[in-house]
Amino acid sequence: MATIARNRLPDQEREKLRATWETAPGVYGWFATVDHKQIGIRYLVTSIVFLLIGGVEALVMRVQLAQPGMKLLAPEQYDQLFSLHGVTMIFLYALPVLSGFSNYLWPLMLGSRDMAFPRVNALSYWLYLLSGVFLYVGVPLGQAPNGGWFNYVPYTSREYDPGINIDIYALGLIFLGISTAVGSANFVVTLLRTRAPGMSINRMPILVWGTVTASAANLLAVPSVSLACLMLWLDRSFGAHFFEVSGHGQPLLWQHLFWAFGHPWVYALVLPAMGIVSDALPVFCRRPLVGYTAVALATVTTMVIGFGVWVHHMFATGLPAMAISFFSAASIIIAIPSAIAVFSWLATIWTGQPVFRTPFLFFAGFVILFVIGGVSGFMTASAALDWQLTDTYFVVAHLHYVLLGINLFPVVGGIYYWFPKMTGRMMGERLGRWSFWTMFIGFNIAFFPMHVVGLEGMPRRVYTYPADLGLGGWNLLISVGAFLFAAGILLFLVNLVLSLSRGAPAGPNPWDAPTLEWATSSPPPPHNFDIIPIVASRHPLWEDRLEEVEERSQLDRGYLLDVGRETIGTTPMDAEPNVILRMPGDSLLPLGLALCVTLLFLGLLAHAWVIAGLGLAGALGVLVAWLAPAPPVEAQKARIYA
Amino acid sequence: MRRDAGGMRWIYIGVSVSTVALIASAIWTLLTLRAVAQPGGGVTPLAISVTGHQWWWEATYPGAEPDGTFRTASEIHIPTNVPVRLELRADDVIHSFWVPKLAGKTDVIPGRVNSMWIEARTPGVYRGQCMEYCGVEHALMAFRVVAEPPAQFAAWRRRQLAGASTGASIAPGYRVFARRCSACHAIRGTESGGIYGPDLTNLSGRATLASGTLPNTPANLARWIAHPQAVKPGARMPDIDLPPGEMQPLVAYLETR
Numbered sequence: 001m002a003t004i005a006r007n008r009l010p011d012q013e014r015e016k017l018r019a020t021w022e023t024a025p026g027v028y029g030w031f032a033t034v035d036h037k038q039i040g041i042r043y044l045v046t047s048i049v050f051l052l053i054g055g056v057e058a059l060v061m062r063v064q065l066a067q068p069g070m071k072l073l074a075p076e077q078y079d080q081l082f083s084l085h086g087v088t089m090i091f092l093y094a095l096p097v098l099s100g101f102s103n104y105l106w107p108l109m110l111g112s113r114d115m116a117f118p119r120v121n122a123l124s125y126w127l128y129l130l131s132g133v134f135l136y137v138g139v140p141l142g143q144a145p146n147g148g149w150f151n152y153v154p155y156t157s158r159e160y161d162p163g164i165n166i167d168i169y170a171l172g173l174i175f176l177g178i179s180t181a182v183g184s185a186n187f188v189v190t191l192l193r194t195r196a197p198g199m200s201i202n203r204m205p206i207l208v209w210g211t212v213t214a215s216a217a218n219l220l221a222v223p224s225v226s227l228a229c230l231m232l233w234l235d236r237s238f239g240a241h242f243f244e245v246s247g248h249g250q251p252l253l254w255q256h257l258f259w260a261f262g263h264p265w266v267y268a269l270v271l272p273a274m275g276i277v278s279d280a281l282p283v284f285c286r287r288p289l290v291g292y293t294a295v296a297l298a299t300v301t302t303m304v305i306g307f308g309v310w311v312h313h314m315f316a317t318g319l320p321a322m323a324i325s326f327f328s329a330a331s332i333i334i335a336i337p338s339a340i341a342v343f344s345w346l347a348t349i350w351t352g353q354p355v356f357r358t359p360f361l362f363f364a365g366f367v368i369l370f371v372i373g374g375v376s377g378f379m380t381a382s383a384a385l386d387w388q389l390t391d392t393y394f395v396v397a398h399l400h401y402v403l404l405g406i407n408l409f410p411v412v413g414g415i416y417y418w419f420p421k422m423t424g425r426m427m428g429e430r431l432g433r434w435s436f437w438t439m440f441i442g443f444n445i446a447f448f449p450m451h452v453v454g455l456e457g458m459p460r461r462v463y464t465y466p467a468d469l470g471l472g473g474w475n476l477l478i479s480v481g482a483f484l485f486a487a488g489i490l491l492f493l494v495n496l497v498l499s500l501s502r503g504a505p506a507g508p509n510p511w512d513a514p515t516l517e518w519a520t521s522s523p524p525p526p527h528n529f530d531i532i533p534i535v536a537s538r539h540p541l542w543e544d545r546l547e548e549v550e551e552r553s554q555l556d557r558g559y560l561l562d563v564g565r566e567t568i569g570t571t572p573m574d575a576e577p578n579v580i581l582r583m584p585g586d587s588l589l590p591l592g593l594a595l596c597v598t599l600l601f602l603g604l605l606a607h608a609w610v611i612a613g614l615g616l617a618g619a620l621g622v623l624v625a626w627l628a629p630a631p632p633v634e635a636q637k638a639r640i641y642a
Numbered sequence: 643m644r645r646d647a648g649g650m651r652w653i654y655i656g657v658s659v660s661t662v663a664l665i666a667s668a669i670w671t672l673l674t675l676r677a678v679a680q681p682g683g684g685v686t687p688l689a690i691s692v693t694g695h696q697w698w699w700e701a702t703y704p705g706a707e708p709d710g711t712f713r714t715a716s717e718i719h720i721p722t723n724v725p726v727r728l729e730l731r732a733d734d735v736i737h738s739f740w741v742p743k744l745a746g747k748t749d750v751i752p753g754r755v756n757s758m759w760i761e762a763r764t765p766g767v768y769r770g771q772c773m774e775y776c777g778v779e780h781a782l783m784a785f786r787v788v789a790e791p792p793a794q795f796a797a798w799r800r801r802q803l804a805g806a807s808t809g810a811s812i813a814p815g816y817r818v819f820a821r822r823c824s825a826c827h828a829i830r831g832t833e834s835g836g837i838y839g840p841d842l843t844n845l846s847g848r849a850t851l852a853s854g855t856l857p858n859t860p861a862n863l864a865r866w867i868a869h870p871q872a873v874k875p876g877a878r879m880p881d882i883d884l885p886p887g888e889m890q891p892l893v894a895y896l897e898t899r
Contacts, residue, residue: 075778075875148775154752155735155776160696245753251736252751290649316738316747316773318730318756321679325672332668339660340653347652382667384674387746391738391773457742459773462781466854 009530009560017562021113021526024586032586034118035526039125040104041422044415046129047097051408052489054088057081059486062446066479068467078463079146080165084139086149087169090269091176092132094407095218098272099124099183101414102211104422106187108517108524109205111196111533113567114583116189119590119626120182126594127179134601135172138165145169148461150262150313151232153243153254158236167236167605170229175601177226184215184222192572196516198535198553199575202293205515209296210275213303214268220307221264228257237607252317259310267306269403271299273410274341277363280417281345283513284360285352288539288546291344298337305334315383316390324383331381338374342367357511358432362413365440369405373398376451391461394454400447412439412492419496420510424522425503431495439488445481449474514539519555532559532568535575593622678746681725681759689727690718694737694750694772696878697779698840698853703799712802712830715840716785716853721795722762730756735777741770741787749774762789771854778876784854798847805830805843815895818888826879839879846897852877864893 023033033039061081064073073081103121107114115121138144146165147156156166191212195204232254234240241247243254282289289295311319311327345367354360376398380386389395412435419427453474458465465471509518518541520529533540536551543549559568561580569579596618603612691702701718705711720726730739732750740747744760762768772783790798816832823842824834830843848858852874856862867889870879884892 075781079775079778152736152775160735160777249753251753291653294653317749317751318754321675325675328671328675329668332664332671335664336657336661339657343653343656344649346656347649350652351649378664378667382671382674384671384678384746387748388742390747391740457740457769457771459771459781461775464781466784 009556013560013562014525014530017527017530018525020562020565023526028588029586031591032588034114034122034584034586034590036103036107036115036118036121037422037524037526037528039121040100040102042125043096043100043103043128045100046125046132047093047100048493050088050092050132051097054085054093055486055489057085057088059482061085062479062482064463065465066476068465068469068472068475070464073463075463076146079461080142080144082461083145083148083151083169084136087135087145087172089403090149090265091173092128092135094269094403095180095214095265096128097411098211098214098269098407099128101276101411101418102187102207102272105418105517106190106208106211107194107528108421108520109208109515110190110194110199111516111529111535112190112194113528113532113561113565114194115186116194116581117186119584119587120186122587122590123593124179124183124186126591127182127597128176130594130598131172131175131179131601134175134598134605135168137605138168143168145172150258151254153232153235153251154245156232157244164605167233170233170236171601171605173229174226174233175597177222177229178597180218180222184218187211187215188219193569194567194581195570195575196533196535197558197568197570197575197577199570201573201575202296203535203538204296205275206278206289206292206295206299207272207275209299210272210278213299214271217264217268217303217306221261221268224257225261225265228254228261231257233604252314255314255317256310259313260307263310263313264303264306266402267303270406271303273407273414274299276410276414276417277345277366278341279515280359280414280513281363282348282352283417283511284355284357284363285348286355287348287352288514288542289344290347290351291340292538294340295344298340302334302337305330305337309334309381312381312383312386315386328381328383328386332378335374335378335381338370342371342374358427358429358436359413359417359511361433361436361440362409362416365436366405366409366413369401369409369443372448373401373405377402389454391459392454393450393458393460396460397447397450397454400450404443404447409439415492415496417511418517419499420503420506421517421522421524423500423503424506425499426506426510427499427503428495431491431498435488435491435495437488438491439485442481442484442486442488446478446485447481449478449481453478509541512541514542516540530560531556532561534558589622589626593619593626596622681761683725686725686727686759688721688724689729690720691729691731692718692739692750693731693733694739694776695733696735696777697772697783697874699739699772699783699785700733700840703802705803710803712805712843713828713841714802714843715848716850717788717848718785719788719790719795719798720760720762721792722765722789724792725759725761727757727759730758736774737772737776737783738774739770740773741768743768744770744787747773760787762787765789765791765794767849769854779874782853782855782874784850786849786854801847802830802844805832813891813895815891815893818884818892819895822882822884822888822892842896860893860897863896864889867892 023029023035064070064078143163143165145168151169154160231242235242235244241249243249243251278289278295309327309331311323312331315324380389380395380398416427416432453471456471458471506522508521516533534554536553537543537549539546540553543552565583565585567581567583568577569581570577596615600612600615603615693700699716700713702713730748730750732752737750738747739750744762745758748756748758766789768787770785770787772780820834824836826836826839828835828841851858851862851866855874856866866873869881870877871881
């Protein structure tokens with residue numbers, strides 16, 4: 001092995017790496033990039049656009065519900081809005097935004113130059129974007145999905161819902177499912193193969209634990225909903241009888257298939273976000289996370305138990321008492337791993353020296369919302385109580401505490417935290433505090449009273465409610481809170497846009513954080529690291545001040561890998577280097593495949609079989625080109641930079 | 643800086659305490675589930691069949707003899723202090739039956755018969771509504787459970803069984819009803835036997851119209867008959883262009899006992 005013995009990488013070496021890894025300029029590069037950082041930022045921007053769309057839908061609904069008997073929306077419009085709101089937030093915002101973080105951060109945190117499959121990474125983004133647009137194609141026609149995000153049959157059968165609304169939903173979810181599946185497979189393989197040498201699994205950041213757990217779960221859960229949607233589409237298009245009673249189908253089958261996906265998915269929406277907090281909160285407490293091992297194992301345990309609780313969405317369906325008891329008990333027990341995480345964060349704050357910067361506020365606020373959402377979740381887990389609570393606004397309160405509290409607050413906190421890494425500039429601190437307090441207060445004014453109206457018996461998914469229930473005052477308060485919350489989000493976005501050009505320069509490690517992504521420049525060069533680091537502990541940048549850590553990670557000595565696009569492949573458990581991975585460069589194949597798949601789904605939606613056939617043939621053609629073996633390359637020897 | 647300086651104690655204590663609380667409440671849940679599964683003696687002297695429709699509720703009271711069965715809509719009468727078994731069916735899509743003050747929810751699912759029981763200790767009117775999203779008028783699918791002392795309940799039941807008197811059936815309003823409404827609606831004791839909409843026998847005895855949407859007054863009834871789509875957009879009842887000369891007798895007929 002050739003070694004270079006110099007203290008600093010020569011500039012021409014660095015330029016060579018940059019030229020090797022840089023995306024081509026111009027329009028071609030824009031469509032062909034496979035750089036995980038660009039893809040990650042696209043994921044983040046797209047999902048935040050969907051967040052805003054879903055948020056506007058929510059605000060329109062809150063105007064309609066501000067007082068009893070309002071006539072702003074016709075019932076059908078309301079139904080399409082609440083369905084779109086759910087579909088958008090759950091499918092098009094909550095998971096993709098986390099994929100955005102993970103796409104951007106994983107290779108940086110893991111000390112790698114890219115994800116394991118860069119082109120698959122680009123493919124999963126294009127599929128996500130196009131399936132998101134696909135789910136919205138019905139809006140201009142007034143034919144958006146109107147069966148709720150849960151889409152229960154037989155209301156969504158052709159008999160009761162003859163438009164294309166539900167076809168868009170069913171095909172759109174299968175479409176999006178492809179994106180989720182390939183993206184998840186990429187995360188799993190990336191974790192197993194491309195960690196920096198020395199980063200054994202007990203040294204990975206918790207965000208990595210959370211995302212890989214969620215990804216493995218997605219690979220098991222998404223087929224369930226894709227299958228259900230395919231069956232529904234066959235029912236609707238060809239009169240198959242999977243769910244139709246008249247053909248001895250079973251409406252409850254949909255609910256089982258949907259929730260067998262839906263509940264693991266809910267955990268997939270929160271575990272990576274909990275990981276964001278577990279990694280970033282300790283930085284602001286100036287100490288390592290308390291109980292790393294317990295939190296990592298709790299993450300996995302939550303997901304495993306999470307596959308055994310789906311019937312708690314179906315307590316009222318008249319299932320046998322034995323089944324209900326089992327799922328009720330499991331749904332209560334699943335709170336134990338969450339308790340581990342909560343007490344770990346509390347202990348980290350309590351035994352640390354908190355620095356009250358904006359990200360800390362979001363993470364600490366998250367802990368409070370997590371506890372409230374956890375307690376209401378534990379209440380609905382008890383079947384006896386759930387028979388009263390289910391399908392009321394209590395559940396709306398619960399799920400927003402969980403999804404906004406555990407997903408959105410860490411996401412916004414995470415953006416404040418990693419924005420300097422992504423852009424090289426800090427976000428405004430003053431505006432940051434304003435945005436936090438406006439969001440936090442607005443959120444609680446909007447969603448806490450929903451517990452009350454729920455206990456008073458207000459049903460979910462209603463476009464209006466009678467005045468004599470006496471809920472007008474509460475609902476007005478909720479609507480005011482919703483607008484305040486939206487104002488907080490707006491402040492955050494204003495801060496984001498202003499900071500892009502005016503933020504103070506950040507430097508590589510503005511928060512004095514311990515993990516690898518802070519070892520490289522801000523923003524990172526296209527190849528992430530000049531030299532692949534060799535990791536010796538969980539906190540490579542804090543080793544000098546932590547007791548108990550004997551070894552030292554090597555950040556400026558290690559594998560150079562400068563012959564073409566290369567990164568190091570390591571063993572799954574101990575991360576011992578064992579292969580040089582050759583990585584693909586810019587390619588239009590992912591976009592081409594995604595466009596062909598879009599054509600396929602548009603054809604299926606319109607029952608235009610020729611178009612669908614063209615799309616399918618095109619997709620297969622692109623796949624052939626994609627998988628065509630590249631000419632063999634002479635095996636390279638790794639150059640060690642020491 | 644030490645890695646775990648004292649922090650683990652938080653996890654040990656916090657998680658132990660929460661685990662005990664969680665297991666206790668899991669046990670409480672299981673005991674409660676067993677306690678409410680059956681009424682005290684395990685017997686339900688009265689069984690009522692309840693069917694959810696888009697967007698109204700039908701209650702069928704079975705009788706021993708063929709003629710002893712009658713139907714009513716969106717208002718379920720029960721005797722007090724008697725456990726009543728409800729057999730829940732769906733006519734079209736999934737609904738969910740909920741009377742918050744009497745029992746938890748039970749879904750009403752096509753192709754299945756779900757069953758639950760309720761018991762009212764004090765006489766009174768208990769509001770209920772559909773809790774599963776079932777289409778455009780899910781919001782306006784309320785109903786009332788009227789709990790009466792057994793004697794009063796028996797009297798109500800007799801009135802329902804008797805239906806309309808023969809005299810009433812030849813009233814001018816009845817002729818309008820037979821021509822305009824009987825394809826969907828029924829009135830006991832007459833030839834009008836439509837099954838698609840609510841049974842309107844003794845409509846005047848019900849407190850609300852259109853499943854809790856309007857208080858049952860002659861003016862509201864006329865408004866509902868004239869423009870159901872304005873009152874409850876999307877409801878299955880079409881707007882009927884009724885000449886003024888027909889509305890008044892029809893309302894008068896339906897609102898007399």
